[in-house]
Amino acid sequence: MKVILIEDVKTLGKKGDTVNVNDGYARNFILPKKLGIEATAKNINDLKLQKANEEKVAKEILEAAKAFAEDIKEKSVTVTIKTGEGGKTFGSVSSKEIAAAYKSQLNIEIDKKKLQLAEPVRSLGVYKVPYKVHPKVTAELTVKVAEA
The missing domain is CATH 3.10.430.100 (Ribosomal protein L9, C-terminal domain)
Structure with missing residues (x-):
């Protein structure tokens, strides 16, 4: 099962990463503890939009600092x-x-x-x-x- 991580998970990856895990691990650990969400087309698109927004904000902060x-x-x-x-x-x-x-x-x-x-x-x-x-x-x- 493909999962998008919402928070850093020590053995899997960082926040925002898309990882492939066993179905049982996802259903019993990652999803109930809100560490990740299922990687559906909508969730992947939302992740892309969120990353684009974060990059835009970071660029604006850098320009203001300069x-x-x-x-x-x-x-x-x-x-x-x-x-x-x-x-x-x-x-x-x-x-x-x-x-x-x-x-x-x-x-x-x-x-x-x-x-x-x-x-x-x-x-x-x-x-x-x-x-x-x-x-x-x-x-x-x-x-x-x-x-x-």
Whole structure:
């Protein structure tokens, strides 16, 4: 019996796969537990339409992420940090402070967890901070660190 999987089944396959299983396995396990549906012409067509819709939505999200990355690339924020004699800094600038600066100065919400800051910034200057907008899109944020 051909079955379209609704959920991932460890030994059979992933969600959306069409698999061939024994009739008893399908009737007694897969169908009652709602792990799959019988592969009729209507169900196969519905699966194709659903996959096409998911691809379209994924493409739109990717395009929006690319547009956001281009938009944010040209903008920059300034974060201030206390300094002592000789330009020695007290403390550091973390991803939380960078996200707060984007919110207050540019009114752009960014997730501090998606900022790929290897270590906190401990000196004055201009920094390019990678920001993971989408799994396939990384934007470069410009952060200027100045003394308070």
